[in-house]
Amino acid sequence: MAFVPKTWPRRLRSAEWYCGSTKDAIYHRGWLKNQGYPDDLFDGRPVIGILNTWSELTPCNGHLRELSEKVKAGIWEAGGFPLEVPVFSASENTFRPTAMMFRNLAAMSIEEQIRGQPMDGCVLMVGCDKTTPSLLMAAASVDLPSIVVTGGPMLNGWFQGERVGAGTHLWRFSEAVKAGEMSQETFREAESAVTRSSGTCNTMGTASSMASMTEALGMALSGNAAIPAVDSRRRVMAQMSGRRIVQMVKDDLKPSDILTKDAFENAVRVNGAVGGSTNAVVHLLAIAGRIGVDFTLDDWDRCGRDVPTIVNLQPSGEYLMEEFYYAGGLPVVLRQMGEADLLHKDTLTVSGDDIWSEVKEARNWNEDVIRPFDQALTPQGGMAVLKGNLAPKGAVIKPSAASEHLMRHRGRAVVFEDIDDYKARIEDEALDVDETCILVLKNCGPKGYPGMAEVGNMGLPPKVLKKGITDMIRISDARMSGTAYGTVILHTSPEAAAGGPLAVVRSGDMIDVDVPARRLHLDISEAELADRLAQWQPSHEVPTSGYAWLHQAHVQGADTGADLDFLKGCRGSAVGKDSH
Known part of the structure; x- marks a missing residue:
């Protein structure tokens, strides 16, 4: 897909806040200067909002503050002005009654944070399950240049000589205790072995599935999905993403340029190939609803029906995300899909190039982890x-x-x-x-x-x-x-x-x-x-007040993404006039 960058330099959105000598411009610049920023940062360079879902109550994202510093370095290097913004962080392992209850609330609040503040582009810092779709939904609704940086999966778990996956083995061990095959003491002993480093689940759970979906959609740089959280190459990815978002703003490369029907079909097929989570179904439907793409539950079945599962990862297979990365990660899967005519090769990515150009030289370093199609884990994966x-x-x-x-x-x-x-x-x-x-x-x-x-x-x-x-x-x-x-x-x-x-x-x-x-x-x-x-x-x-009432009154069915009915569609980045 050919993308034609917009002419640069041009007046940016943030100039409405910071450029000129009016009372309003002086007001906005003056207050931000109390953080020690010099005059020349307000010369019309791109202002990049780093939307960070770091929280000590979101353990999967607990390392994102450190990672955001590498994003900032990349933005500074490329001539941008980075400003970090804490946003709603819904953790699957702490939120009650369920983090899914708050995915739409997070998306709504983050959408308004983007729209109502002087950002020209966004870096979406995500990790735990609901943070990825909520930020993508928000970015789709506003349609400013945006790029995703995932926190990455944790290291492999090991217990009693066995490779154990976060989540997957929790369920298996719990069933073993109920069956009388494992003692409660042994179950407790396994607790720390299963989750032994920063990062998201190391299985192909929802977090890794959504990281893979994001890369397949083209909303992250190639290779982003699988790099372990504590691997130095994760920090390099963050810095390169910081550099890239500045150029995306200059080119005016937006989510609506990337999130096409073909991109969603690619993601569905990738989900089948990697053995991805059923949660990806409701999340991709919701993201499509925000960007305005006609993408339905029937498309999930049509596109995923004949896709073999070739990634041998728990819970469907044997290995974990570390091995997936060492084998070559999602670029290898995308290359094999392209060679099997299961990929729309011309879909655009945040790199400014098409997805096939990004992956056509990818090498598979372990064919037991990423199998050839004729040795698939399951002949028909998908949903x-x-x-x-x-x-x-x-x-x-x-x-x-x-x-x-x-x-x-x-x-x-x-x-x-x-x-x-x-x-x-x-x-x-x-x-x-x-x-x-x-x-x-x-x-x-x-x-x-x-x-x-x-x-x-x-x-x-x-x-x-x-x-x-x-x-x-x-x-x-x-x-x-x-x-x-x-x-x-x-x-x-x-x-x-x-x-x-x-x-x-x-x-x-x-x-x-x-x-x-x-x-x-x-x-x-x-x-x-x-x-x-x-x-x-x-x-x-039936609640009578608060967000629970709003959610229950307006949430739609899982078959369309379980979004709130009044949040569907792209509302753009325009805001009312400054009142100061």
């Missing part, structure tokens, strides 16, 4: 979008993390009305359940939880685990951690709290699951289903 009378607007499953023998299955529903009901009953030896059943969880979607928490990968009943069973089909309107695994059907839409068919499933109903046929069917008559829906009454908690 399968299931539809039927139980999910008229769709539900998603990640086949690469599921059990082959459950891809076609008919089972008796064991229903939990909400997460509290599940927690109260799942360990009861009297629970009428066996390994052929299908666990169904309601009222955990965008409205129901509220916020759509990562509770979809329900732990199995101990009475089943003790039989040596490690997987069962689970269906819900919730999400699942990208580090998790299993035959888990998620994002069922419409959700139960919105009166979708999931709301009226009863224990004992038979459910047919056929992933190859993309079918999810509740085996009752149309008349019975209609009668149940007519009698349904909501049972989820």
